[in-house]
Amino acid sequence: xxxxxxxxxxxxxxxxxxxxxxxxxxxxxxxxxxxxxxxxxxxxxxxxxxxxxxxxxxxxxxxxxxxxxxxxxxxxxxxxxxxxxxxxxxxxxxxxxxxxxxxxxxxxxxxxxxxxxxxxxxxxxxxxxxxxxxxxxxxxxxxxxxxxxxxxxxxxxxxxxxxxxxxxxxxxxxxxxxxxxxxxxxxxxxxxxxxxxxxxxxxxxxxxxxxxxxxxxxxxxxxxxxxxxxxxxxxxxx
Amino acid sequence: xxxxxxxxxxxxxxxxxxxxxxxxxxxxxxxxxxxxxxxxxxxxxxxxxxxxxxxxxxxxxxxxxxxxxxxxxxxxxxxxxxxxxxxxxxxxxxxxxxxxxxxxxxx
Numbered sequence: 001x002x003x004x005x006x007x008x009x010x011x012x013x014x015x016x017x018x019x020x021x022x023x024x025x026x027x028x029x030x031x032x033x034x035x036x037x038x039x040x041x042x043x044x045x046x047x048x049x050x051x052x053x054x055x056x057x058x059x060x061x062x063x064x065x066x067x068x069x070x071x072x073x074x075x076x077x078x079x080x081x082x083x084x085x086x087x088x089x090x091x092x093x094x095x096x097x098x099x100x101x102x103x104x105x106x107x108x109x110x111x112x113x114x115x116x117x118x119x120x121x122x123x124x125x126x127x128x129x130x131x132x133x134x135x136x137x138x139x140x141x142x143x144x145x146x147x148x149x150x151x152x153x154x155x156x157x158x159x160x161x162x163x164x165x166x167x168x169x170x171x172x173x174x175x176x177x178x179x180x181x182x183x184x185x186x187x188x189x190x191x192x193x194x195x196x197x198x199x200x201x202x203x204x205x206x207x208x209x210x211x212x213x214x215x216x217x218x219x220x221x222x223x224x225x226x227x228x229x230x231x232x233x234x235x236x237x238x
Numbered sequence: 239x240x241x242x243x244x245x246x247x248x249x250x251x252x253x254x255x256x257x258x259x260x261x262x263x264x265x266x267x268x269x270x271x272x273x274x275x276x277x278x279x280x281x282x283x284x285x286x287x288x289x290x291x292x293x294x295x296x297x298x299x300x301x302x303x304x305x306x307x308x309x310x311x312x313x314x315x316x317x318x319x320x321x322x323x324x325x326x327x328x329x330x331x332x333x334x335x336x337x338x339x340x341x342x343x344x345x
Contacts, residue, residue: 078254092266107260170334192285193292217281
């Protein structure tokens with residue numbers, strides 16, 4: 001039993017570590033930026049604890065700095081984070097029948113990064129809500145600590161040190177590779193990526209992730225259904 | 239902006255962030271999901287990851303210029319290859335960071 005707990009912890013650590021590195025690398029600069037816009041470490045701490053969403057926190061801080069109103073900041077945050085609807089939907093497949101409390105606790109930690117890590121592990125099997133919660137909330141803690149530290153530190157850490165800016169990008173690339181289990185999924189990923197580039201180039205904002213994913217996944221299902229139906233019909237005839 | 243207004247702002251931000259994370263988990267984990275929707279959801283992770291990462295590789299966030307010669311994109315190629323070969327998350331992150339660091343020195 002103790003061995004089991006230890007291996008669960010080891011697996012959780014192994015999965016969470018890349019996220020920690022990435023969050024620290026993004027969290028400290030966020031704190032520095034927020035402090036420059038006049039936020040105190042307490043204000044940064046509250047925002048990181050209550051909102052916990054990296055990109056929308058950056059946007060909110062820059063909007064605060066530009067003197068934007070509360071309502072427009074909240075609406076922008078809503079649209080920037082709406083993509084999590086898709087992530088939570090995909091995660092729900094693996095969290096059937098869990099208690100509302102556990103799911104509510106889990107939902108608080110759903111981010112691009114924890115979603116990608118946990119979903120990959122769930123799909124590979126050998127993963128459960130305990131390990132997933134550890135990934136979510138340890139990442140949450142690292143984000144909280146590093147943003148507050150950034151608020152105190154100012155610009156002590158040099159920009160681009162040790163390629164740390166690339167940590168999250170490299171993690172997304174690795175997770176993308178792990179998702180590619182068929183030609184069709186590879187094609188969907190490529191379509192989604194190209195659409196996202198075009199959309200974000202044509203219309204700045206944060207809709208491109210949602211729109212590109214919905215179109216590409218729908219195209220994937222359409223192609224799949226065609227093939228499956230055709231194969232079924234062939235089998236029936238023969 | 240007073241502290242109270244700031245608090246209202248971040249509580250509002252927290253709510254509109256939490257609800258889209260929470261609702262599908264509660265809603266979908268409690269019922270039978272249409273199998274067609276399940277098959278659709280299986281394509282979502284790869285789509286999201288690609289849609290998140292590719293614009294950041296190809297587009298300069300400041301000038302909004304698209305280019306195939308950005309170090310982010312060039313480094314992504316060997317990083318993807320290493321990920322494909324090793325199937326290791328941590329290893330790929332380290333290799334990617336190292337290559338990006340070296341690219342910064344060379345380019």
